[in-house]
Amino acid sequence: MRPPPSQLLLWGLLALPAAAILVRYVTGAITYGEVIHLTGEWSVRWLVAVLAVTPLRWVSRGAGWAQWLVRRRRDLGVAAFAYALLHLVVYLERKSAMPVLIVREAADPGMAVGWLAFVLFALLAVTSNDASVRLLKRGWKALHRWVYPATALVIAHWVMTAFDPLWGWIYGAVVAALGAARLLRQSPRAKPDRVRDGAG
Secondary structure, eight states: OOOOHHHHHHHHHHHHHHHHHHHHHHTTSSOHHHHHHHHHHHHHHHHHHHHHHHHHHHHHTSOHHHHHHHHTHHHHHHHHHHHHHHHHHHHHHHTTTOHHHHHHHHTSHHHHHHHHHHHHHHHHHHTOSHHHHHHHTHHHHHHHTTHHHHHHHHHHHHHHHOSSOHHHHHHHHHHHHHHHHHHHHHSGGGSOOTTTTTOO
16 A cells, blocks of 8 residues: 655655765765764664654644654654664664674674664564564554663664764653653553542
8 A cells, every 4th residue: 555645755854964975975975983873873762752752642642643644753752763764774874894893893892782772673664564563563662662771772882882872862851751751651640530420
């Protein structure tokens, strides 16, 4: 079945930063280090967008644009993984002549959490389809709740490996706030008192 025009437009918009990064890298306008930083940052941006969809739906009280975001949440998640994959491919291409160095760097804590995060996101990405939802049934939601620990690993990777970890901490604070909002929403105290309101 052909995707609707709105979804195709979204895919194009999600791919634009990657296209710009690659063109600038190939033409020598940016360095390897800048590509690594930009691809990693865009991956985190799309992750934050994924995590923000549900809180935005709550705040908007189910507005049409928020419902559209809910339907496109998987697209945002796959985009986050695609940028992480590009991040990894550029890294491996740069170090392809030094496989021993890749293994040695993978043992570093900052790199190790990055590899673990990538494995988790790969699992989430390959199951971001209707067939997986039908196959896994209730287990699908349980599996995709791993997006939170996976995102925490990504933030840890950023903070532990970047020359300037400031923005890693900032994105980490945003992710923590989104996670706290979800926990508060799910707290029994946040639920309406049905008996008191006469709705029980």
